[in-house]
Amino acid sequence: MELIDTHCHLDVAEFDADRQAVLARARAGGVNAIVVPGVLARTWDGLWNFCATDPGLYPALGMHPVYLDHHTDAGLQQLEARVDRQRPVAIGEIGLDYYVKGLDRDRQQRLFEVQLEIARAAGLPVILHVRKAHDAVLATLKRIRVRGGICHAFNGSLQQAEHYLALGFRLGFGGMLTFERSSRLRGLAQALPLEALVLETDAPDMTVAQHRGERNSPEYLPYCLAALAAVRGEPEQQVAARTTATARAVLGLDNYV
Numbered sequence: 001m002e003l004i005d006t007h008c009h010l011d012v013a014e015f016d017a018d019r020q021a022v023l024a025r026a027r028a029g030g031v032n033a034i035v036v037p038g039v040l041a042r043t044w045d046g047l048w049n050f051c052a053t054d055p056g057l058y059p060a061l062g063m064h065p066v067y068l069d070h071h072t073d074a075g076l077q078q079l080e081a082r083v084d085r086q087r088p089v090a091i092g093e094i095g096l097d098y099y100v101k102g103l104d105r106d107r108q109q110r111l112f113e114v115q116l117e118i119a120r121a122a123g124l125p126v127i128l129h130v131r132k133a134h135d136a137v138l139a140t141l142k143r144i145r146v147r148g149g150i151c152h153a154f155n156g157s158l159q160q161a162e163h164y165l166a167l168g169f170r171l172g173f174g175g176m177l178t179f180e181r182s183s184r185l186r187g188l189a190q191a192l193p194l195e196a197l198v199l200e201t202d203a204p205d206m207t208v209a210q211h212r213g214e215r216n217s218p219e220y221l222p223y224c225l226a227a228l229a230a231v232r233g234e235p236e237q238q239v240a241a242r243t244t245a246t247a248r249a250v251l252g253l254d255n256y257v
């Protein structure tokens with residue numbers, strides 16, 4: 001069984017003490033590939049160098065909307081230059097966050113659009129962070145057509161999901177599915193076609209019910225798989241094979257070197 005963690009911040013300080021051990025345990029559990037999304041320009045070097053240590057690690061570069069105050073025009077120029085030079089697997093994570101208070105929406109929008117333009121020019125997929133802003137993100141994606149990507153930690157409506165799918169996006173589901181209280185999210189994961197879904201942990205954030213209150217880790221991805229398979233009433237093997245194939249296709253991993 002081969003699994004792909006399509007969203008894991010394995011480059012952050014929470015993993016400094018045991019990053020290689022975590023990676024080894026994840027791999028022992030079948031997690032063969034991990035996408036590491038960028039959030040801040042000043043962390044891109046560390047992320048890039050870490051991903052270069054192992055062929056199963058795939059770097060994405062981007063500026064996360066939550067860190068709006070840290071982003072600069074120089075960072076955007078650097079992103080464009082790096083994309084030319086280094087070829088990340090995707091642009092991300094980028095998007096709009098209307099949930100966190102005090103984030104200027106116009107500035108978020110501009111940051112998002114410039115990064116989408118970079119992705120479009122480079123023909124790269126996009127990893128989206130969207131909270132309470134699906135309609136605004138969808139309207140933007142309809143104007144600035146990228147090749148698709150992943151809407152990470154999806155928690156929108158079925159109708160919004162259909163719009164993402166039509167735009168070439170797939171939907172990331174993870175640890176929240178392991179909690180019984182996530183009934184709305186579980187309903188969504190059951191109702192959507194299996195072809196729409198990919199797995200992610202979002203480690204070190206979130207976590208799974210089996211490790212409540214602890215640091216999240218890519219080694220827990222099999223718990224996310226088990227929860228998704230149970231919710232859908234489908235064999236784990238089938239859900240694993242399909243979500244992995246979807247992730248490989250939407251991110252172009254087979255052509256990535």
Ligand SMILES: [Zn+2]
Nearest residue numbers: 007037093202
């Ligand atoms: Zn993230």
